[in-house]
Amino acid sequence: MTPPTAVDTLIEARWVVPVEPAGMVLEHYAVAIRDGRIIDLLPIDQARQRYTATEHVSLEEHVLVPGLVNAHTHAAMTLLRGFADDLPLMAWLTEAIWPTEREHVSPDFVRDGTRLAAAEMLRGGITCAQDMYFYPDSAAEAFSEAGMRAVLSLPVMEFPTRYAADADDYLRKGLAVRDRWSDHPLLSFALGPHAPYSVSDSSFERIVALSQELDCPVHTHLHETQAEIEDSLRQHGMRPLERLERLGLLGPGLSVAHAVHLTDGEIRLLAERNVGVIHNPTSNMKLASGIAPITQMLDAGVTIGLGTDGAASNNRLDLWQEMRQASLLAKVASRRADALPAHRALRMATLDGARSLGLDDRIGSIETGKEADLCAISLANIDFQPCYNPVSHLVYVVDRHAVSDVWVAGKPRVRSHSLLQFNNIALQQISRSWQNSLC
């Protein structure tokens, strides 16, 4: 008989949903973790024979899934949660959000807001976020402190802010941040031209060149509102997506947030070029932007991840809500109750989100060799009974408060519903202090 192998952590769960292979639900399975990676996935009884673990976790009424990937957010805007609601989009931006940002956004604002966001996301099972905001250096500090994986999308726009004077200045500052954190195991970077309406052709060209030179992905907002498209037609004589195509942006290294308004030809183009689309259903509803044609994009083979957008337009960083919303919205928009079934919604929130960020070789599913970003959900709550199908419950029934344990690269970040990296009192004080200064 072979002696057992030593591992760091052995997690046993009532159900494991690895996401890949698609549709699979494993009962009474265990995940073995060593050096931050998944080294085995096997039945509990076999795992107990084969491995001895430094830490042994037994999750008897839980589903273990890959950590969720929030593929589009503006983390620091957590400080503006519910700051202004129920306003027409332009009034919301020009009278509430932008003036407040102009006055208050600073390195401290971003560090503190991102701390709150990382705490909220981790406790809700999100192990990786793609963030886009000013002062990414401060965001990097907060994500690093939280022990959370993040893709920091380095903002570029033409107009000046307290953070940077012009597109060159944004790029220079962003690339310096990228250099500073290049060795961090959980942080990676994307170039983040804000949107076609806020970035010039020449800046986009520079970004294309840099992304090739540095092998760096690109993230932008695209076709969020009908007005954005009409403005582009007036100003550039073409729709924003066509403009990005001509400028050479489209490819597997590009992820675009929103993509609410698309022609059939545009959907085909996104699929052909392997552009990742990030669907933000709650934000698109709350800002009345429209309903993205998710069913058509899925049929065409577009990779679709999910995002919460910022807390100012959602108002929560909750990917369980987005999964449910994506599924419900796809059903009602396509008039097909079988559109976007539960397994597929979970895949969007994990593996497809990771793919849209170019991280699917490292995270997004529970497979041997991948980094151990994991999330356990307790189904013990009486409000979740009965349970005929745990994956249906993950999408249609549970709340983020059911998340009990979270690991990032094998390290525990939430244990029995408690966040390990931050303490609640400190977070409350941070929030209260900013609220007082913003009011």
Added chain:
Amino acid sequence: MTPPTAVDTLIEARWVVPVEPAGMVLEHYAVAIRDGRIIDLLPIDQARQRYTATEHVSLEEHVLVPGLVNAHTHAAMTLLRGFADDLPLMAWLTEAIWPTEREHVSPDFVRDGTRLAAAEMLRGGITCAQDMYFYPDSAAEAFSEAGMRAVLSLPVMEFPTRYAADADDYLRKGLAVRDRWSDHPLLSFALGPHAPYSVSDSSFERIVALSQELDCPVHTHLHETQAEIEDSLRQHGMRPLERLERLGLLGPGLSVAHAVHLTDGEIRLLAERNVGVIHNPTSNMKLASGIAPITQMLDAGVTIGLGTDGAASNNRLDLWQEMRQASLLAKVASRRADALPAHRALRMATLDGARSLGLDDRIGSIETGKEADLCAISLANIDFQPCYNPVSHLVYVVDRHAVSDVWVAGKPRVRSHSLLQFNNIALQQISRSWQNSLC
């Protein structure tokens, strides 16, 4: 100085949102309760001088709102939560739900399923539900045991089930249940013709006569799907709403669930006749029925309450979710971010729901003289920080797990997040036993 008056309960809260007057948020207010009724609403410091209370409750980080009204549900279907999902509507009904109901629905099924539902609803702040299901006697037992307010809508349809043989039999059995429980302070009754497609003209005529004779409201499903309307055009040569109008159903005593597909003329008719509409946004999305024209109905002055529908098509009995969903859906459907603002969504879930059931003289707002159906939500959770506007948070941020305390007619039903009338282990056993027999 006047000596203090004795009351049963004095509840002090950081915020009180009485719903009527519309838009009001009171800070540091207290509610005084005697004999199950609200006898005063006043600032905390005045309340402490004016009243001595047997029970004194201090809610320092909470919002106190009227208990939520779930104006359309099939409570016992909680036992079929997630039993079948992601199926086209007719396959879902004919292959999954109806055969299971035929085989399993019994007085015990209804009593146990309604217990689970009442527990879920109370813990989530719902103090009153309009229920429609077979064996209403068993549902009445469960609601009575739970100490929850309910309108039991007595089902009537033409086709036979284990419960009843034909429309006359349904009516006879239903009226007997009404007689049996007529003295119960929390239970009231409606006649419940299931839907225009399952009830004949002559049964509707009999129901109209009975409702007038007994002064009893009527509740039915209406215009849930486009197919229902097309079938009616084929079979009756008119749309279902026109048929109900000709049969004399339309009036303030009628509440209709769904109303997804409506012409402008139909919206005007619903407003003119003071018909209550119950909007079930999650169910309408999940079954791909469509998006009800809520903004247009509100503009026309239609009274709109909110419902969860049954757990088989939602899959939760969570009116916070329905509030958020109603608001988000109204915004995206109307392309106006200012559609259905937070205060209005809260009003739908409380006072307007009560009005649709004809109960707005007794419940639905925190006003002197009304019965003390109340719900307290804790905003202490760090995921809810910062909080610039508590009513925005109620709709866009909080989950039902934030509900800390619930009273029905002045009696505590949930205290510090714990349900008082049921114990969790018993509920788990009930659920497990039914799950085993249904699988």
